[in-house]
Amino acid sequence: MKQHAEADNHPVCLSYSDLSVWCFKCENYVIHQCLDAVKLAAYQTKFHQPPPTLTVSHLPDAASSSSSSAQN
């Protein structure tokens, strides 16, 4: 989803309430590691302190793939 930043006419909105990034074009949330820095900056701008839960860990995606896999 990195191309979202360079995509044509994809208006995205960063919600300051929950720090989620919404794309009006895709009508879906935009989740990408490159947005973590933006969210972090937004949080610090809002609360003037580092976020307690939004930790930028720089861990590979594979690290979180083993957690809670819902099986139907």
Ligand SMILES: [Zn+2]
């Ligand atoms: Zn989009």
